[in-house]
Amino acid sequence: MKVILGNQNIFILCWTFLLAITISCGSQSQSNKENREVQTKTDSKLLKYTTGIRSFLEDSKGNIWFGSDKEGVCLLYNGKFQYFTTENGLSNNQVRNIYEDKNGIIWFECGRGLSIYDGQKMSIYKERNYDSTTKWKLGDKDIWLKGDELDGYNQLEKNPGVYQYDGRKLSYRTFPVTPKSEDERRFHYAISTPFLKSKNGTIWFGAYKALIGYNGSDFKIITDETLGLDGKNSSLHIRGIFEDSKGNLWIGNNSGSNPLGGIGVLKYDGKEYLQFTKHYKLRKEDTKANSLDRVFSIGEDTLGNIWFGTIHSGAWRYDGNTVKNYTKKDGLVSNHIWTIYKSKQGAL
Structure with missing residues (x-):
């Protein structure tokens, strides 16, 4: 699956120097019609999303991924767009962040749940480990992903936190915080940004009402x-x-x-x-x-x-x-x- 990076980048980057959202003005029925179309067709001329681009990744193979707000994810390969939705293995059609792990697997952090692409097919990732929620540790190439819900946390997660994938196991880690109200449980510590690894090794997590950093031994909560x-x-x-x-x-x-x-x-x-x-x-x-x-x-x-x-x-x-x-x-x-x-x- 080798592609020519120059052609793809020229194609994408010429129409704008920043990736901008395009808001749909069509009706819900029109949106549903467009969703059905992108599930079954590829197109080499135009990205068809109308609800906005929330995430973007240029992977190690030179493929380019676009995650939409409501219409799934799109792969640009060999000059053509290939679309994936819940009908093709996504856990949810909102794709907030896209990562590539140390094994070359592409991860999709959806509004609800997680999906992966192994180079051949898209599938929902269901395995979870909840046995070590307070055993925080850092790995050089680990990826971190938000909880499984649109916001807040579920009965298995129990508290605000994030998932850590070390290349073998997906484990839930809880933040050292105690929500005081239903609003705090649902919203304050819900992840709202991609994770960030700083130059000094600290991992930062952006939540709606807090910025949480972990350096391998201590937390900093802003x-x-x-x-x-x-x-x-x-x-x-x-x-x-x-x-x-x-x-x-x-x-x-x-x-x-x-x-x-x-x-x-x-x-x-x-x-x-x-x-x-x-x-x-x-x-x-x-x-x-x-x-x-x-x-x-x-x-x-x-x-x-x-x-x-x-x-x-x-x-x-x-x-x-x-x-x-x-x-x-x-x-x-x-x-x-x-x-x-x-x-x-x-x-x-």
């Missing part, structure tokens, strides 16, 4: 209280985490229910936290134009510029001194940038 946020007008709602080439940790937040907008971007240098959006006066309450208050994705280009993808204000570029906004007027397909991914050739 919450509203840690940051001095009031939890109402300013609060964490984490949708993206990223470590840049200088070792800074960036945290993107979306607080759509707050009429004043969200807190946007936080920057953590290992010692101090900077409310980046507030510092640059880019909150909704600060500007009548586009704001940097509802952030879904963060990335870095080959020049060291930091990019932010928002839910309604397109993409923003930070060059170390100034912040510049790009929208549909500048050539983006949409002003909702759900995912930013850097290819092996260095293109965003």
Whole structure:
């Protein structure tokens, strides 16, 4: 299954320099019709998803995977798209994250459950181990995946946590937290981002209301209280985490229910936290134009510029001194940038 990377990357990356969500305006019946079509056809010209791209992976074989919000996952191979849904072995048609393990197996973290692709077929992964939930450990090439539910945890998981796959076994690990209410049990510690392995070896997990780090011996848990946020007008709602080439940790937040907008971007240098959006006066309450208050994705280009993808204000570029906004007027397909991914050739 060898492919020519250059042709595929040129095909994908020419129509936009960032991977943007496209929101469907069609009816539910039209959406169902489109789903039936993509399950049975391949197409070499256009990715047919209309509900948005939530995840992206260029695997070790040069294949490119697109995970959608509601329509399953798509494989780009030899210039053609091949579509997979629950009818073809996915546990759920929402594909939040895609990983490749040390054995070359592709993992799909779905809205509910997990699926794998072994190079030949897609299948639901059902094996779980719950015998060592508090025995945390780190492996160089382990992958980490959210719990099996859309949010919260089930009766087997019992507490907030994540699954760890070490190449042989999928084991559930619980966070050292004690939810105090039903809202905290369901939402606060539910994983909302891909896991992040920092340069110093710490594994970071973004949850809606907490950022949790584990370095092999100790946990660091960042919450509203840690940051001095009031939890109402300013609060964490984490949708993206990223470590840049200088070792800074960036945290993107979306607080759509707050009429004043969200807190946007936080920057953590290992010692101090900077409310980046507030510092640059880019909150909704600060500007009548586009704001940097509802952030879904963060990335870095080959020049060291930091990019932010928002839910309604397109993409923003930070060059170390100034912040510049790009929208549909500048050539983006949409002003909702759900995912930013850097290819092996260095293109965003």
